[in-house]
Amino acid sequence: MKLFAARLRNRCLKMLFKNRSLGPSARVNLAALDHLRLSDEARSHRYVAVDLETTGLNFEQDCIISLGALRIVQGRIRLGEFFNELVNPGQSIPPASIKIHGIVPDMVAEARPIGQVLDDFLVFLGGDIIVAHHARFDLRFLNRVMRSRYRFSLQNAGVDTALLCREVFYRKYPYADTPRNDVKKYDLDSLAGQLGIEIHDRHTSLGDALAAAMIFQRVLRWLEESGSKSLSTLLHLAGVF
Numbered sequence: 001m002k003l004f005a006a007r008l009r010n011r012c013l014k015m016l017f018k019n020r021s022l023g024p025s026a027r028v029n030l031a032a033l034d035h036l037r038l039s040d041e042a043r044s045h046r047y048v049a050v051d052l053e054t055t056g057l058n059f060e061q062d063c064i065i066s067l068g069a070l071r072i073v074q075g076r077i078r079l080g081e082f083f084n085e086l087v088n089p090g091q092s093i094p095p096a097s098i099k100i101h102g103i104v105p106d107m108v109a110e111a112r113p114i115g116q117v118l119d120d121f122l123v124f125l126g127g128d129i130i131v132a133h134h135a136r137f138d139l140r141f142l143n144r145v146m147r148s149r150y151r152f153s154l155q156n157a158g159v160d161t162a163l164l165c166r167e168v169f170y171r172k173y174p175y176a177d178t179p180r181n182d183v184k185k186y187d188l189d190s191l192a193g194q195l196g197i198e199i200h201d202r203h204t205s206l207g208d209a210l211a212a213a214m215i216f217q218r219v220l221r222w223l224e225e226s227g228s229k230s231l232s233t234l235l236h237l238a239g240v241f
Helices: 002-017 024-029 095-101 114-125 135-150 161-167 188-195 205-225 231-238
Strands: 047-054 064-073 076-086 129-132 158-160
Touching: 002 231, 024 114, 024 135, 047 135, 047 205, 064 114, 064 135, 064 205, 076 114, 076 205, 114 135, 129 135, 129 205, 135 158, 135 161, 158 161, 158 231, 161 188, 161 205, 161 231, 188 205, 205 231
Parallel strands: 047 129, 129 158
Antiparallel strands: 047 064, 064 076
């Protein structure tokens, strides 16, 4: 149902922008759902693990200052295929945020603005499925820029690894004394620790994207071992659009 609703919205957008001027990367993004088939094996599709660093947590006022992404093909992380760029936010970076990600104003003073970075990111992303930990956070920031620049949101399907782990990882490693919906047990550090995954360069966009990719890789294998191989199951458990 999630994919059906997303395709219906996508069809309306295609009709709306059919005869309008639109950049090539945005035009490609409008076709991001066309190749998805729910009966396909999830592993047969390509994914891009994404993470952002921002000036803060306010979706309306704060800005992206770093964007990192890695490609996953046939369940394997392609370390040589990555996107990693600092972004000039056009505003100050609060000290509280600097303490987390370590990005200071001088590091982004000569960086490109997010609009230019987004254009290149769309080329890298293509029609691949987005993977992100607590994906709605990243998507809300990216879609604010998308709507400002192109007047529509990203059309790619997405998978939230936090949601995916809540549905799959919890069953394999149950927390006897912890409510299933305790989000703290599904943060990146907790899950990586449970899985024996070492996070390199924590709180950098590329480092956290790699951690999300490794978590996704592990849970995808568990799904396959349990007989749940289809894209339909994956999107049912953790799909975001």
